[in-house]
Amino acid sequence: MIYREAGNYKTTYAADQAIFTLQLDRVFMTMVMVLAFLVVPLWANEYWLQAVLIPFLIFSLAAIGLNLLTGYAGQLSLGTGGFMAVGAYSTYKLTTAFPDLNILLVFLLAGFFAALVGIVFGLPSLRIKGFYLAVATLAAQFFILWLFNKVGWFYNNNSSGNITAPPRELFGLVVTGAAAKAQVRYLLSLGILTLFALFAKNIVRGRIGRSWMAIRDMDIAAEIIGIRPLHTKLLAFALSSFYCGVAGAMSVFLWLGSAETEAFSIFISFQVLFMVIVGGLGSILGSILGAAFITLLPILLTNVPLLVGLRIPIDLQKHIEQIVFGGLIVFFLIVEPHGLARLWQIMKEKLRRWPFPY
Amino acid sequence: MSAASPEKLLQVDNVSLSFGGVQALSEVSFDVHRHEILAIIGPNGAGKSSMLNVINGFYHPQRGSITYKGQTRKAMRPHLAARQGIARTFQNIALFKGMTALDNIMTGRNLKMKVGFLLQALHLGPARREEIEHRLHVERLIDFLEIEAIRKTPVGRLPYGMQKRVELCRALAMEPDLLLLDEPMAGMNVEEKEDMCRFILDVNDEFGTTIILIEHDMGVVMDISNRVVVLDYGCKIAEGTPDEVRANKQVIDAYLGVG
Structure with a gap:
């Protein structure tokens, strides 16, 4: 079976609109899932x-x-860390106030709180665009973190100022806090990511996704078609913040175990933005590839000298790592400004024609 | 052709529009009859595009009123205009560059799609059915405008003439009662112009769509329009059938020249 479209006839629109139209794609995806799960x-x-x-x-x-x-919606945001913090702190408040509430439900509720905050900070987007909007969302980032540091109620007035994940069970297994096994937390994170990635894909290939892209590409024409800019942009802010909120909740409850606002600093906002840019704007797959690139590459770079048996001082190694990392980001952006997702797409297009040049 | 049914679809009454000191339109009035093709002509800067922008609610005139489908308003709103069946194309193509031709056209169906957010996220029954239902409609239009081959191409990669056609298709996807075309044939060669004329006439004929058209090619205007409105410096200087307008002294002085 060769990877190509020729001979792959689609006889219904349903088949044409599937996420993976090629059988080999479906097989490959199933294998990835089996591997991951x-x-x-x-x-x-x-x-x-x-x-x-x-x-x-x-x-x-x-x-x-x-x-x-x-x-997709074309609204630049630097408030990701802030929205993640909203998710994390609401999860903490909810689960300490209602310990019996199912932890997944708490994650969802935390997402809703983050969505509400996202809508509030998305309101300026009707008037301001591009870099100016980025600065407005920066205000969200700093304000939210300041609020969570300042008001003791958010961390239950404990002396450390940290929020710590209490142990919560799901199907009889401890999934959060220090007692939870890494395997369990991994599987839960993977499950949540898989579902939410699928939801996101469904949203962006339907009516809502098209209205977002319409606003992004040509807002005047979108308005003439009857798309309401405020409505559409706020929905994008809400959904985006929902995702970020759930991610923030997960990062405290399924990963760090305990955190202070520092864990959601502006640095995180930039990091997520880099993931999106390196991975590919306007691509769900690109987001995942970008996250892989930004989180895995430093670890790879740290381990490469050890693997080849090179002994270098640890601080020098750290610096080299940062230089190489920055260099690679620049390299990838020059080679393909549309990100890893585009590279992947080009590779697939080439593969389709292989071994013929056209 | 359509002279038998002089029912008014749109009525523009004494519309005046100015930007600061610039008077874009002054006291312009005209009617648009259901099922006709009305051309608006005039020299550059005469206020033709501004007139279209007033009709679909993008500009709000300082004075005058617009009566559409029997409802009189001081100004339209873009969303309302779209909802009530006014579609348009733009002078310098306003397609969504990052999307494929098919997605562009499907976006035109946006207002007709009703399935809620959650069902869409889950891509369950109704969402899937709705998507396919609208795809069927869109495919009929793609067939009508003969752009089957390019439906999956990102519009940024398409040649100019094709982009114009996709834009018309997107407007038609809204199933408009009134279609505003802003220079649909600008920058085309003779063959492309002929194709576009045929499409416009077919749309008018088959779907019964009323069309307001801005065009500089007098041959085209005289051939396909039922009536012509002539603007000059924001004022209406003539209105009538192509033959009447062609013979009008003022129009010859302002725009047509002596040929």
């Missing part, structure tokens, strides 16, 4: 899960969230 938890050790895979999954979700807003 079954093989990885059996094979991976605590270090890999905790330090590599769980953060990768969580940042993928945050990157999908930002991509909905920036890549």
Whole structure:
């Protein structure tokens, strides 16, 4: 079976509108899923899960969230860290106030709180665009973190100022806090990411996604067609913040275990933005590839000298790592400004014609 | 052709529009009859595009009123205009560059699609059915405008003439009662112009769509329009059938020249 479209006849519009139109794509995707759900938890050790895979999954979700807003609806945002913090702190408040509430439900509710905050900070988007909007969302970032630091109620007035994930169970397994096994937390994160990525894909290929892209590409024409700009942009802000909020909740409850506002600093906002840009604006797959690139590459770079048996001082190594990392980002953006998702697409197009040149 | 049914679809009454010191339109009035093709002509800067912008609610005139489908308003709103069946194309193509031709046209169906947010996220029964139902409609239009081959091409990669056609298709996807075409044939060669004329006449004929058209090619205007309105410096200087307008002294002085 060769990867190509020729001979692959679609006889219904339903078949034409499927996410994966080629059978080989479907097979490949199933294999990835089997690998991720079954093989990885059996094979991976605590270090890999905790330090590599769980953060990768969580940042993928945050990157999908930002991509909905920036890549699809065209609204630049630097408030990702802030919206993630809203998710994390609401989860903490909700689960300490109602310990019996199902933790998944708490995650969803936290997402809704983040969505509300997102709508409030999305209101300026009707008037301001581009870099100016980015600055307005920056205000969200700093204001939210300041609020959570300042008002003790948000961290239950505990002396450390941290929020700590209490142990919560799901199907009889402890899934959050220090007692939870890494495998369990990995599987839960993977499950949430898979579902939400699918939801996002469905949204962007339907009416709502088209209205977002219409606003992004040509807002005047979109308005003439009857798309209401405020409505559409706020929905993008709400959904994007929902995703970021859930990601924030996961990063405290399924990954870090305990955190202060510093865990959601502006640095995180930039990091997620880089993921979206490197991965590809306006692509769900790109968000995941971008998250993989940004979270996995530093780890790879750290381990490469050790693997080849090179002994260099740790601080020098750290600097080299940063230089190479920055260099690679620049390299990828020059090679393909539309991100890894576009590279993947070009590769598939080439593969379709292979071995013929056209 | 349509002279038998002089029912008014749109009535523009004494519309005046100015931007600061610039008077774009002054006291312009005309009627648009159901099922006709009305051309608006005039020199550059005469206020033709501004007139279209007033009709679909993008500009709000300072004075005058607009009566559409029997409802009189001081000004339209874009959303309301779209909802009530006014579609338009733009002088310098306003397609959604990052999307495929098909997605562009499907966006034109946006107002007709009703399935809620959650069902869409889950892509369950009704959402899936609705998508296919509208796809069927869109495919009929794609067939009508003969752009089957390019439906999956991002519009940014299409040649100019094709982009114009996709834009017309997107407007038609809204199933408009009134279609505003802003220079649909600008920058086309003779063959493309002939194609476009045929499409416009077919749309008018088959779907019964009323069309207001801005065009500089006098051959085209005289051939396909039922009536012509002539603007000059924001004022209406003539209105009538192509033959009447062609013979009008003022129009010859302002625009047509002596040929």
